[in-house]
Amino acid sequence: MDEQTLLLASKQGDAGAFNRLVEHYQTSIYNAALRMVGDPAIAEDITQDTFVSAFRALHTFSAGNFRAWLFRIATNACRDHLRSAQVRRNTSLDALVESPAFGLTSEQETPEEFAVRRELSSFIQQALMTLPTDQRMVLILVDIQAFSYEEAARVLKKPVGTVKSRLSRAREAMRAALSTQRELLPAQIRSG
Amino acid sequence: MRLFGEGFGVRHCSTETVSSFLDGAMRDSEMRKVESHLASCYDCAQQVDDMRAVVGALRTLPTVPTPRSFAVPVPARAFVAAPARPWWRPAPAEGFRAMAAAAAIALAVVFAGDISGAIGTPEAPIQLGIETPGDFINHGTPPGPEQSPIVGPDPAPEPNNQPADTVPDDTATTPAPQSTLAQQSGVRLELWALELALLALTAALAGISILVRRRSLSA
Known part of the structure; x- marks a missing residue:
């Protein structure tokens, strides 16, 4: 099944179809988050939040580059984390x-x-x-x-x-x- | 984009020029100009080499495997935002709930009116079959037998034992109290039936709304 078909099924609430998209993108999202925040546990949380947020907001995604849309959610989550957690700067x-x-x-x-x-x-x-x-x-x-x-x-x-x-x-x-x-x-x- | 900058009287590539040159993200004419400059400028050539090494190191960073799957839990219906419904087309459960609420409000109004006497009293009669309710209001007593067709047969004529010059007492001779009770109990009966019907309707609609909601959640 191609990405468009999976997206269409996901929009109708098919979590199985969405999870196939998750499988495809989870490594790149996790790695980007890991390089961004530098902490595996936080990167894990951000990755999970990204996919849950994406699934919730899927009805707002009309067309275009799904990977870019997904990364936008992930980078926003990273930015929010880095902004709120200045304490991370003190992390060794x-x-x-x-x-x-x-x-x-x-x-x-x-x-x-x-x-x-x-x-x-x-x-x-x-x-x-x-x-x-x-x-x-x-x-x-x-x-x-x-x-x-x-x-x-x-x-x-x-x-x-x-x-x-x-x-x-x-x-x-x-x-x-x-x-x-x-x-x-x-x-x-x-x-x- | 400005390709070159001046430093100590010597022309050098800007950082952005070097970066874009490495990605081939400039016009052909610009690429040729930079290549020509690099051939004669050791510093810029060195800068290009260094930056290429950095980009190469970043691109060869190992991909870290994910510690676990990030699949969204199934069933994930709870995560999906319900599509917005226009206010004039509520969800079935909401429609039944609204109707149950309306029936409950109607029941409360009727019951309150019944208890307070605002409905079905002589002051505000709603009785059926009373042709001249105004008589209740005007005289404070129900009409005589000749004006009250629902009371029943006219009483048998009594022997006139009163003196001829005595003014007949209407309240004493007419069967009015009996007539009032009969009429009011009729009204009470009607209100009681109405209240019961509204109560049943409220319960039925509330039950249906709960069933519909459960069905939609389990679907």
């Missing part, structure tokens, strides 16, 4: 990136490679958390979730020009942060 970033969610083992890599990748992943997450919320959202959408500028603009309800400028500032900030840790970057990336 070291403790945060120690979470197993940020360092996954792969069967192909050696223990040394795994250690370096885990360190890089943790460092990137730390650097992400230092970015202003708006820049972080654009960076996550475009560079991690592979949204186009137009899609990201639709999610954030901002002009494409704003997305471009926020993205360039976020990338520049990340470049400055990672320039001190160039040795962590994989060789193929380092060499360009």
Whole structure:
């Protein structure tokens, strides 16, 4: 069944059809939320809230890009959380990136490679958390979730020009942060 | 977009130019200008390489598996907002509930009127079969037998034992009290039946609204 058919059934209250859409999008929504808030438990809550809110508000979704609509709900939930929970700023970033969610083992890599990748992943997450919320959202959408500028603009309800400028500032900030840790970057990336 | 900025008299790519160049998000003519500049500017070329490394690192971040399924609980009907209904087409249960409320209000009004005497009393008669209710009001006593067809047969003529010069006393000679009671009990009977009917209607409508609501929830 294609997305449109599932959406139509979901709008008529078919939770089974909606849950097939959930299965399709839950990993990307969870990962975006995780990169956004940096806390697996909160990312879990935000992901669940996103799908429940989406199911409730499905009758307001007429047509268009469902993924963008879903991400808009998720980014709004992240923004609300970050705005209300200033206490998170006091959360130790070291403790945060120690979470197993940020360092996954792969069967192909050696223990040394795994250690370096885990360190890089943790460092990137730390650097992400230092970015202003708006820049972080654009960076996550475009560079991690592979949204186009137009899609990201639709999610954030901002002009494409704003997305471009926020993205360039976020990338520049990340470049400055990672320039001190160039040795962590994989060789193929380092060499360009 | 301004492609280049000046710094210490040297022209360099702006950050936005580098970022857009990496994504190929500029016109062909602009792309060519930047490429030409990068070929001769080590600093900008280095900036492009660094930013490319950052974007590459972000794009190769591992996808974290979800800790659990985020499926919406089934049955999830409770999560779905009910479609808005126009006020003139209420849900069936609401319609029955409104009718039950109206019947209950009518019952309360009739009952209150009955208890207070505002309905069915000589002051505000609603009796059926009374042709001249005004007589009740004017005289405070019911009409005589000749004016009250519902009272029954005329009383048998009594021997006139009174002196001829005595003025006959209407209240003493007519069977009026008996007539009033009969009429009022008729009214009471009517109100009692009306109250009972309204009570039954209220109960029936309330019961139907509950049944309809349960059926719609279980559907």
